[in-house]
Amino acid sequence: MSNRKYSKNLVDGPFQAASRSMLRGVGFETDDFKKSLVGIASTWSKVTPCNMHINELAEIVENSIDASGCKGVLFNTITVSDGISMGTQGMKFSLVSREVIADSIETVVGCLGYDGVIAIGGCDKNMPGALMGLARLDRPSIFIYGGSIQPSSINTDYVTVSEKVGEYAKGDITEEELIAIEKVSVVGPGSCGGMYTANTMASSIEALGMSLPGSSSQDAVSEDKKIDCTNAGIAIKNLLDLDIKPSDIMTKQAFENSIAVVIALGGSTNAVLHLLAIAHCIGVELDLDDFTRIGKSTPVLADIKPFGVHFMSELNQIGGIAPMMKTMLDNNLLHGECLTVTGKTLEENLKNVEPYPNNQKIIMSLSTPIKDSSHLRVLYGNLAPEGAVAKITGKEGLIFTGTAKVFNSEEEGMEAILDEQVKEGDVVVIRYEGPKGGPGMREMLKPTSAIMGQGLGDKVAFITDGRFSGGTHGFVVGHISPEADLGGPIALIQDGDEITIDANKDHLMVNISAEEMKKREKNWKNPNSSPKNGVLAKYKKTVQSASKGAITD
DSSP states (O other): OOOOTTTTHHHHHHGGHHHHHHHHHTTTGGGGGGOOEEEEEEEOOOOOOOOOOHHHHHHHHHHHHHEEEEEEEEOOOOOOHHHHHHGGGGGGGHHHHHHHHHHHHHHHHHTTSSSSSEEEOSTTTTTHHHEEEHHHSSSSSSEOOOOOOOTTTTSSSSSHHHHHHHHHHHHHSSSHHHHHHHHHHHSSSSSSSSSSHHHHHHHHHHHHTTTTTTTTTTTTTHHHHHHHHEEEEEEHHHHHHHHHHHHHHSHHHHHHHHHHHHHHHOOOOOHHHHHHHHHHHHHOOOOOOHHHHHTOOOOBBBBBBBTTTOOOHHHTTTTTTHHOOOOOOOOTSSSTTOOTTSSSSSHHHHOOOOOOOOOOSBBBTTTSSSSSOEEEEEEEETTTTEEEEEEEOOOTTEEEEEHHHHHHHHHHHHHHHHOOOOOTTTEEOOOOTTTTTTTSSSBOHHHHHHHHHHTOOOOOOEESSBOOOOOOOOOEEEEEESSSSOOOGGGGTTTTOOEEETTTTTTEESOHHHHHHHHHHOOOOEEEOOOSHHHHHHHHHOOGGGGGGGGOO
């Protein structure tokens, strides 16, 4: 007997004849009205390589649902591209798209009475956006990752191109050499190939229990990814039969698993922002200090880009993230009792997983980690009373004291970096880029990549109330809260101030007196202008602090 908790209200009985007539118009047969309806939220789009193939995956999913005895109904939601919009005003819409995606999935499924949902995502914001929508709906659900792009023929990728811009600005390479790298580095489809935000979020979702085992590491163009989609039909039918919902899977312990895996993989700071938001949608209390608590006992194990040398596709070839998770579980770094979308617990899923090959060099052992505690550091201090998130691997050192060089927008900062105005010992401060200040909390990959390209990665620091791409590396601190647009301490920094970033004590301090800070606060006037209408204006009115995940409700 199918689970038709929601769809029966739309299609059962003579008074719903008009509704059924519309569904017959899109291909429903009489028998379909007796089946569980499963919505398939596809993020297909040709705006980015990450999503250009997802229509093909969605059709496989639809067929697998129909074969399982349910009825699949395919619909689309939007996606944008961080990579294409990076460094432009368009990037202000990136984080906004997370909310639009969540709202749209909730809207379609809520309106049309689907009993279950499968969402397919392939880029930075459509993955957390999908999970937020699934969490709000709390109906049997699965997330499928669109998959990772394969490395270029010369082992370069999108982030390589970004960093080569810095080399070009410094004069180390010609424009022709830059364009030659540009032409070969992104050959789609699939998401950016390092442990950047897309692969970080895919891995965190698998660890959370919301995708089928192996989904997070598979190449976008592969038989494994097609099998992942084929398996979704039986899996969603099982969830419907057992009435297993996201709230049964996304528990506090499951979020702790997700955080631990993100740390072990050396994942993106964006995971902090997104996991906080997903937890909020499902009603789990999660805060910044949970990342610190878990990070104290969780080592960084993965030698994967941006600060490592390997790509996600290489990790997939040796077994994906499952063998690493099995090792973590065996050493009490994961909660094995957590339920997953297989209908089994995490421990049951991992029971028969084979270890990595002996000669692999991608995932380090627990006895010889890349770093013995988290690279994601939550910092507090007189510059971040509500917290800030740093990505510090230790390769850059753990403490940096330098002189502030202050910019009121990403464009101002980028111009100065490319003009070689940033020197060794500087702390680049880019502000008014927070959730409200942007609005939209732009990523700072272009300026951080330019710093790397100029050979200053371990010689300068970078702090912002904006955020960072998963491709960012170096001595960087983002998500500074309260943000400048609210008059937070970052708004009061002046050129020449001494700033200390201490990843040992988890401190972020500007070394001036409290009296001087109060004096500056009294004289502060917000130089930032706000959008008068449209989606950015609405976003600014509703968005909350980055320390809460930049949620909008």
